[in-house]
Amino acid sequence: MDRKPFRLGGLAALLALAGAAAVPLLTDNPYYLQKVQMAGILVIAVQGLNLMAGYAGQVSLGHAGLFAVGAYTAAKLALSLGWGFVGDFAGAVVMTMLVGLLLGVPALRVRHHYLAVVTIGFGIMVEKLANEGGSFTGGFAGLTGIPGVILFGRELDAVGTYYVILALAAGLTWGIANMARSRVGRAFLALREGEVAAESLGISEYRYKLLAFVLGSLGAGMAGALYAHVFRYVSPESFTFGVSVEMLVMLLVGGMGTVAGPVLGVGLIQALPELIAGLDAFRLIIYGGILLLAVIFLPGGLVSLLPRRWREPSEPMPDKGELERLEEQAVELLRRAPGPADVPALEVQGLTKYFGGIKALDGVSLRVEDGTIHALIGPNGSGKTTCLHAISGIYRPSGGAVFLRGQEITGRKAYQLAGLGLARTFQRSQIFPRLTVLENVLVGQHSWRRTDLLQAALGLPGARREEREAREFALGLLSLVGLADRANQEAGSLPHGLQRLLEIARALAARPAVLLLDEPAAGLSEPEGEELERLLRRIKELGITILLIEHDMRLVMGISDTVTVLDSGQVICSGAPEAVQSDPRVLSAYLGDAAAD
Amino acid sequence: MSLGFLLQLVFTGLTMGSIYALVAIGYNLIYATTGIINFSQGELVMMGGMVGLAAVTALGLPPHLAILVSLAVVSVLALAVYRIAWQPLSRRQSGGSRLGWILSTIGIGIVIQNVAMLLWGKEFHPLPALVPDGNLRLGELVINSVQAFVLLAAILLAVLTELLLNYTFLGKAFKATSFNAEAAAYMGINTPAMVGFSFALAGALAALAGFLVSPLTFASSVLGLIVGLKGFGAAVLGGLGSNRGAMVGGLILGVMEIISGTFITAGFRDITAFLLIILVLVMRPQGLLGQPVTEKA
Numbered sequence: 043m044d045r046k047p048f049r050l051g052g053l054a055a056l057l058a059l060a061g062a063a064a065v066p067l068l069t070d071n072p073y074y075l076q077k078v079q080m081a082g083i084l085v086i087a088v089q090g091l092n093l094m095a096g097y098a099g100q101v102s103l104g105h106a107g108l109f110a111v112g113a114y115t116a117a118k119l120a121l122s123l124g125w126g127f128v129g130d131f132a133g134a135v136v137m138t139m140l141v142g143l144l145l146g147v148p149a150l151r152v153r154h155h156y157l158a159v160v161t162i163g164f165g166i167m168v169e170k171l172a173n174e175g176g177s178f179t180g181g182f183a184g185l186t187g188i189p190g191v192i193l194f195g196r197e198l199d200a201v202g203t204y205y206v207i208l209a210l211a212a213g214l215t216w217g218i219a220n221m222a223r224s225r226v227g228r229a230f231l232a233l234r235e236g237e238v239a240a241e242s243l244g245i246s247e248y249r250y251k252l253l254a255f256v257l258g259s260l261g262a263g264m265a266g267a268l269y270a271h272v273f274r275y276v277s278p279e280s281f282t283f284g285v286s287v288e289m290l291v292m293l294l295v296g297g298m299g300t301v302a303g304p305v306l307g308v309g310l311i312q313a314l315p316e317l318i319a320g321l322d323a324f325r326l327i328i329y330g331g332i333l334l335l336a337v338i339f340l341p342g343g344l345v346s347l348l349p350r351r352w353r354e355p356s357e358p359m360p361d362k363g364e365l366e367r368l369e370e371q372a373v374e375l376l377r378r379a380p381g382p383a384d385v386p387a388l389e390v391q392g393l394t395k396y397f398g399g400i401k402a403l404d405g406v407s408l409r410v411e412d413g414t415i416h417a418l419i420g421p422n423g424s425g426k427t428t429c430l431h432a433i434s435g436i437y438r439p440s441g442g443a444v445f446l447r448g449q450e451i452t453g454r455k456a457y458q459l460a461g462l463g464l465a466r467t468f469q470r471s472q473i474f475p476r477l478t479v480l481e482n483v484l485v486g487q488h489s490w491r492r493t494d495l496l497q498a499a500l501g502l503p504g505a506r507r508e509e510r511e512a513r514e515f516a517l518g519l520l521s522l523v524g525l526a527d528r529a530n531q532e533a534g535s536l537p538h539g540l541q542r543l544l545e546i547a548r549a550l551a552a553r554p555a556v557l558l559l560d561e562p563a564a565g566l567s568e569p570e571g572e573e574l575e576r577l578l579r580r581i582k583e584l585g586i587t588i589l590l591i592e593h594d595m596r597l598v599m600g601i602s603d604t605v606t607v608l609d610s611g612q613v614i615c616s617g618a619p620e621a622v623q624s625d626p627r628v629l630s631a632y633l634g635d636a637a638a639d
Numbered sequence: 640m641s642l643g644f645l646l647q648l649v650f651t652g653l654t655m656g657s658i659y660a661l662v663a664i665g666y667n668l669i670y671a672t673t674g675i676i677n678f679s680q681g682e683l684v685m686m687g688g689m690v691g692l693a694a695v696t697a698l699g700l701p702p703h704l705a706i707l708v709s710l711a712v713v714s715v716l717a718l719a720v721y722r723i724a725w726q727p728l729s730r731r732q733s734g735g736s737r738l739g740w741i742l743s744t745i746g747i748g749i750v751i752q753n754v755a756m757l758l759w760g761k762e763f764h765p766l767p768a769l770v771p772d773g774n775l776r777l778g779e780l781v782i783n784s785v786q787a788f789v790l791l792a793a794i795l796l797a798v799l800t801e802l803l804l805n806y807t808f809l810g811k812a813f814k815a816t817s818f819n820a821e822a823a824a825y826m827g828i829n830t831p832a833m834v835g836f837s838f839a840l841a842g843a844l845a846a847l848a849g850f851l852v853s854p855l856t857f858a859s860s861v862l863g864l865i866v867g868l869k870g871f872g873a874a875v876l877g878g879l880g881s882n883r884g885a886m887v888g889g890l891i892l893g894v895m896e897i898i899s900g901t902f903i904t905a906g907f908r909d910i911t912a913f914l915l916i917i918l919v920l921v922m923r924p925q926g927l928l929g930q931p932v933t934e935k936a
Contacts, residue, residue, distance in 0.1 A: 337743045
């Protein structure tokens with residue numbers, strides 16, 4: 043079950059690597075050797091961009107700037123300090139990662155086209171600085187006389203150098219392939235698909251965005267250092283905005299956020315001028331045209347043309363008996379012993395939230411007893427969702443306090459709460475549409491799984507074991523909510539009702555003590571609603587406390603232990619369902635004063 | 640250093656800044672109806688200069704006719720951007736990631752730039768101004784007629800655009816579309832046409848900006864990227880979507896970069912400009928004049 047699903051892709055990768063390694067055997071033409079050296083360097087750089095743009099969704103149009111930092115650092119180190127190739131390489135990579143970290147800081151504040159402009163501006167600034175750097179950067183003419191690749195005291199020839207590049211490109215690609223199907227890789231994907239939902243599952247936007255920039259810079263720095271030593275010459279014209287665009291075109295044409303995308307994209311774009319002779323004058327026109335056509339007609343890149351079995355290793359489906367076993371296992375992992383009787387699972391005291399001059403929450407207090415289902419109801423605009431957002435860290439409360447099992451959590455960031463035992467779903471379903479159903483539930487386990495970047499990238503045994511356990515738990519949870527047979531389907535293609543169930547399964551994957559549900563029944567058909575009711579009862583039996591916002595009164599009155607009614611940001615009534623139903627204040631809030639008379 | 644010298648710098652900065660402001664208004668127009676940034680805007684400005692140049696040199700037209708040719712050609716080109724880079728994606732994409740449009744407009748921008756380079760090379764060409772060159776001395780300050788004309792014409796164009804948007808039926812339909820396209824469509828406004836109109840108008844402003852500035856900076860096929868980015872910077876400085884903000888942002892950017900270019904070194908002019916843009920984006924994404932936005936999750 044561990045390696046089987048990836049066999050076809052792995053075989054293709056090995057064949058490609060063997061093919062690339064055979065190139066020097068087929069030709070000793072220096073032109074072609076130089077061409078494949080450059081292709082290898084580009085694969086390394088574009089894999090870096092892939093991590094940033096493809097996986098983490100941080101599209102950079104200034105990747106050539108980072109590439110330049112790597113190349114110039116290596117060149118300066120080689121020319122002034124003489125650390126040797128390995129030292130220059132390491133120094134250049136570290137320097138580029140530091141600059142990447144710096145570039146990542148604005149990215150925490152800006153998105154979409156703003157991010158595009160920040161990165162374009164960064165790339166152009168680097169190019170200008172290289173031009174204006176006087177003798178330090180060699181100005182327009184650049185730096186020359188950089189030594190070649192020297193390993194163990196021997197200078198490598200073109201073929202040897204090519205194998206060094208190939209080994210690094212293959213190594214980086216392998217690391218990304220490992221990372222892509224791990225806790226860390228999925229955290230990037232989740233951030234790309236939906237930041238709010240990702241944070242609610244324990245993924246720190248701050249940490250993972252910066253990490254994406256640092257890792258993207260790792261690729262750019264490696265590529266830059268190689269470039270300087272292989273071609274022995276760096277100048278600003280190798281690092282223009284056009285180069286940044288070229289890298290993005292390669293990624294896009296190959297397939298963003300796929301392991302093979304950069305390899306295919308670099309291959310095609312590098313081969314293009316060879317395929318059509320006399321094309322040089324039109325080179326950039328063709329790039330621009332390819333970019334345009336790829337965006338419009340082939341948004342998934344060349345990878346999306348490959349047979350599905352190759353590119354998306356699907357989870358082999360266990361048989362019915364095995365699935366039942368996994369479900370039982372999952373249920374045991376979810377089960378919680380009741381806490382001390384006098385400590386409520388969730389307590390809210392005098393919670394307020396202002397938007398400008400509007401009091402959306404005006405001193406709301408709630409006590410959600412351990413192991414119960416507590417419903418929060420009220421007319422539209424009464425502050426229910428605001429209350430849930432303020433509890434779960436999406437909004438910062440203006441005042442008041444929130445306690446989770448006796449521990450104060452007021453004002454904690456959303457991503458900190460999943461680890462403390464609070465999980466939630468959203469009013470408008472916020473599943474990760476381009477991840478599979480199974481992957482959605484895998485992301486849900488982020489807060490309590492432990493695999494870190496290094497373990498994941500190297501595919502260490504601990505990481506593999508945890509991944510296997512995570513998949514089993516995810517399948518068990520899917521079986522619990524009745525979605526196991528759709529595990530490999532893209533989540534965005536699920537019908538609405540099933541998306542809501544998936545969101546609950548994903549929240550459960552965090553193994554919460556308290557589950558917040560924002561209108562789980564909205565838009566469900568009657569049988570789906572009944573299914574939901576059964577599921578909620580099952581969750582309660584496991585000792586998980588539920589705080590629920592819902593408009594479906596039959597559901598609310600049928601399953602709740604306590605109902606609290608909000609109106610205009612204030613609690614007007616709280617108690618057992620029967621008591622609340624007949625309370626005149628509630629009738630008046632819903633139907634107007636006349637009804638209460 | 641004398642006050643006169645400083646005033647001289649500010650005047651030159653304002654002239655360039657007024658051009659950035661026109662480019663920024665072009666961004667705003669398209670942003671208003673589509674919510675996207677047209678990354679080929681700078682190339683349209685470049686084409687404004689180059690087409691004008693071709694009309695003067697190849698067709699032998701006088702500048703005041705050449706500017707009309709440039710206006711017509713670039714407006715049509717902007718419509719082509721609308722048709723090729725915006726429309727096919729608008730059917731498929733809905734809100735969310737605007738990545739597709741960022742890339743498609745960059746793609747078409749690259750095509751435009753490189754076609755221009757193929758046609759006219761990378762050289763810088765002087766373009767005759769619409770007014771005779773002359774200097775007016777005011778104490779230490781020397782007012783150059785071409786610069787003064789650019790500044791005044793740019794301000795006039797910005798004012799005319801504001802009048803068009805605020806005081807005509809067309810402008811109201813445009814504003815309705817940008818405010819809520821769906822509701823506008825229910826009211827019988829042809830919203831796709833409004834989007835096309837925003838591209839054409841942005842193209843027209845780009846053509847005029849490119850033509851006006853060319854006597855000062857010369858026209859070249861390589862200028863589009865930088866002008867485009869600075870225009871975007873001006874729009875961001877003032878607050879994306881606000882045309883008055885764009886004017887203020889453009890003028891600030893123009894003055895800032897000339898001053899830093901003079902006191903550091905000329906090469907640092909662009910570096911300062913981009914540093915300023917990035918800083919504003921990070922510290923105040925809503926721009927200097929914009930209102931802070933409270934995001935609702």
